[in-house]
Amino acid sequence: MTSASSHALRIYAGPQARALLARDGLQPHHVKLIPGAAGGPKGLILGALDRYLFGDWLAQSTHAVHLVGASIGAWRMATACLADPITALHKLEHDYIHQDYVVPPGQKRVSADQVSEVFGRNLQAFYSGRVGEILAHPRYRLHIITARGRHVLRREHRIGTPLGYLGAFVTNTLHRKALGAWLERVVFSSHDAGIPFATADYRTRQVHLSEANFSPALQASCSIPFVLRSVNHIPGAPSGAYWDGGITDYHLHLDYRKLCGEEVGHEGIAQGTAQGVVLYPHFQKSIVPGWLDKGLKWRHGSTHFLDNAVVLAPDPGWVKTLPNAKLPDRTDFTHYGTDFAGRVKAWTAAISQAQQLADEFAAWVQKPDMGRVEAL
Numbered sequence: 001m002t003s004a005s006s007h008a009l010r011i012y013a014g015p016q017a018r019a020l021l022a023r024d025g026l027q028p029h030h031v032k033l034i035p036g037a038a039g040g041p042k043g044l045i046l047g048a049l050d051r052y053l054f055g056d057w058l059a060q061s062t063h064a065v066h067l068v069g070a071s072i073g074a075w076r077m078a079t080a081c082l083a084d085p086i087t088a089l090h091k092l093e094h095d096y097i098h099q100d101y102v103v104p105p106g107q108k109r110v111s112a113d114q115v116s117e118v119f120g121r122n123l124q125a126f127y128s129g130r131v132g133e134i135l136a137h138p139r140y141r142l143h144i145i146t147a148r149g150r151h152v153l154r155r156e157h158r159i160g161t162p163l164g165y166l167g168a169f170v171t172n173t174l175h176r177k178a179l180g181a182w183l184e185r186v187v188f189s190s191h192d193a194g195i196p197f198a199t200a201d202y203r204t205r206q207v208h209l210s211e212a213n214f215s216p217a218l219q220a221s222c223s224i225p226f227v228l229r230s231v232n233h234i235p236g237a238p239s240g241a242y243w244d245g246g247i248t249d250y251h252l253h254l255d256y257r258k259l260c261g262e263e264v265g266h267e268g269i270a271q272g273t274a275q276g277v278v279l280y281p282h283f284q285k286s287i288v289p290g291w292l293d294k295g296l297k298w299r300h301g302s303t304h305f306l307d308n309a310v311v312l313a314p315d316p317g318w319v320k321t322l323p324n325a326k327l328p329d330r331t332d333f334t335h336y337g338t339d340f341a342g343r344v345k346a347w348t349a350a351i352s353q354a355q356q357l358a359d360e361f362a363a364w365v366q367k368p369d370m371g372r373v374e375a376l
Contacts, residue, residue: 036073
């Protein structure tokens with residue numbers, strides 16, 4: 001196998017996807033779905049890959065593709081549906097980098113209400129007059145994932161909400177499916193498209209994505225508990241408090257096998273070779289199921305759900321060459337504090353280096369080398 005240390009990009013594949021790559025290479029028409037993970041500023045490192053995929057490579061095919069996103073991943077996927085995705089994705093990158101939440105006089109920190117108000121206003125401005133483009137895209141079926149509170153989490157409350165999330169954390173540690181007692185997955189989908197993954201893990205609802213609910217659904221998908229307020233009264237959706245889709249589906253470790261043409265046996269194991277792939281630009285190899293699973297390392301491995309996935313991720317050694325020797329992340333807001341220019345400079349430098357990820361993928365699809373493809 002070629003040493004990954006000389007590359008910025010690493011390519012991982014589940015066994016069914018690997019068989020397809022060995023047989024045919026990776027062609028645009030193979031891609032059935034692209035997930036966009038939650039993860040805040042880490043998603044910025046994927047900007048150049050996104051622009052290549054949506055602005056160039058996928059444009060070579062004509063088939064329908066499902067785009068599934070949570071939090072910043074939902075923002076990325078929605079933006080990819082705009083008429084000029086390269087320009088739009090550049091603007092997303094710029095606007096995200098230049099977020100600035102100024103602490104008002106007399107406060108130690110910006111409140112969740114203030115962050116929600118500014119963030120919501122910025123989202124409205126970003127997509128102003130263009131939601132119709134997204135909903136009418138001839139090929140892309142957008143699915144925005146949100147988490148709707150149940151029982152004590154159905155309404156945001158200064159005491160009930162922390163207690164509810166504590167309960168969710170404890171029960172989720174015991175069994176991931178138990179998270180469904182506290183939260184349910186609500187998927188807002190365009191084009192009346194069906195949910196493109198299995199939903200046997202816990203309670204899931206689907207809502208038609210419309211001009212009326214696009215902005216609140218997207219803001220809800222980005223509303224990290226205690227950092228932003230929950231979103232309520234989303235048109236066309238059940239009542240209740242909606243939070244970041246990453247709580248239920250942090251990295252979208254979902255069962256995609258049926259979508260990609262695999263037959264799944266009684267033991268839940270895929271049979272045969274996939275007829276399509278989930279192409280996953282991600283900021284790391286591991287695909288963590290839920291936000292509350294971040295510290296539960298035993299849930300970070302691959303499963304049969306990802307047998308047809310191809311994951312594109314930065315090499316950990318390459319990441320150490322970035323400013324601060326890491327990906328941009330939310331700790332940078334605290335680290336840089338009032339040094340807005342310093343944070344912008346560091347993040348801009350990191351995403352500039354990330355062009356290498358797109359360049360290496362473009363070269364690989366032109367001349368596939370299975371020695372570069374590692375087990376997921």
